[in-house]
Amino acid sequence: MTAEERGALPHPVTGREFPSPVPAGTGWPDDPARAETPVARDPDDVRRLAADVGLAELDARVSVCSACPRLVAWREGVAVEKRASFADQPYWGRPIPGWGDPDPSLLIVGLAPAANGGNRTGRIFTGDPSADWLFASLHRTGWAAQAASHHAGDGQRLLDARMVATVRCAPPDNKPTPAERDTCAPWIAAELALLPSVRAVVALGSFGWDGAVRSLVAAGAEAPSRKPKFAHGVELSLGAVTLIGCYHPSPHNTYTRRLTAEMTDEVFARARALTQ
Numbered sequence: 697m698t699a700e701e702r703g704a705l706p707h708p709v710t711g712r713e714f715p716s717p718v719p720a721g722t723g724w725p726d727d728p729a730r731a732e733t734p735v736a737r738d739p740d741d742v743r744r745l746a747a748d749v750g751l752a753e754l755d756a757r758v759s760v761c762s763a764c765p766r767l768v769a770w771r772e773g774v775a776v777e778k779r780a781s782f783a784d785q786p787y788w789g790r791p792i793p794g795w796g797d798p799d800p801s802l803l804i805v806g807l808a809p810a811a812n813g814g815n816r817t818g819r820i821f822t823g824d825p826s827a828d829w830l831f832a833s834l835h836r837t838g839w840a841a842q843a844a845s846h847h848a849g850d851g852q853r854l855l856d857a858r859m860v861a862t863v864r865c866a867p868p869d870n871k872p873t874p875a876e877r878d879t880c881a882p883w884i885a886a887e888l889a890l891l892p893s894v895r896a897v898v899a900l901g902s903f904g905w906d907g908a909v910r911s912l913v914a915a916g917a918e919a920p921s922r923k924p925k926f927a928h929g930v931e932l933s934l935g936a937v938t939l940i941g942c943y944h945p946s947p948h949n950t951y952t953r954r955l956t957a958e959m960t961d962e963v964f965a966r967a968r969a970l971t972q
């Protein structure tokens with residue numbers, strides 16, 4: 697069944713209709729790709745297409761990548777099936793590129809998009825309870841223009857900050873395999889190399905921490921002689937960049953108050969101090 701045959705639904709902000717998953721270059725808010733954007737279909741393609749390219753084209757190529765068969769099937773299957781509460785919405789169903797300021801001081805790194813969050817809205821950390829928590833803190837600490845991030849096209853902006861995921865497709869059970877993680881690695885390594893202005897990196901959760909260290913070293917930072925274990929508030933200097941650990945703002949952590957609003961704000965205030 698083609699996407700068209702699955703039926704188009706209106707975007708919650710623009711009202712324009714899209715099939716799920718969304719074809720490249722058809723008008724989704726902030727879609728970086730065009731119909732002719734080259735598609736990576738295996739790990740060699742990812743390495744080749746991530747090399748020697750500017751940030752805008754890198755975002756475009758990430759957003760159409762199809763190099764991991766299991767993740768492509770999952771992200772597109774979720775986009776077609778849809779969670780019942782979002783049954784009236786089109787799902788992006790594609791990889792989630794980095795988003796925010798192209799010349800940022802702060803980079804926020806997570807593990808992977810959520811099946812019904814980023815995979816639905818097409819924007820990282822957008823459209824789920826983790827996003828609500830994170831953007832409320834980013835707004836309080838001056839890194840985001842609005843206190844919530846519900847949909848691409850909602851007017852939200854990151855201010856001197858950018859967000860990326862180490863793995864760009866929503867994985868089953870939020871767990872990419874090591875092979876999928878390694879296949880996706882050239883995308884974030886290339887992106888980090890294109891962001892020389894970054895001075896602070898906030899890593900969300902232990903997977904984000906490990907992924908951020910690995911990606912910064914792959915992008916050219918000297919490998920640390922000793923990598924501290926992930927903890928909330930722990931810091932690691934990697935060249936000109938300071939990495940800060942932050943508990944992941946998942947409902948599991950916030951409902952249990954393992955992560956409070958004050959703790960989240962402290963991390964982003966510390967990032968502010970490091971970038972001034």
Ligand code: SF4
Nearest residue numbers: 761763764791865880
């Ligand atoms: S996880 Fe990364 S490499 Fe794999 S299909 Fe998605 S964007 Fe491509």
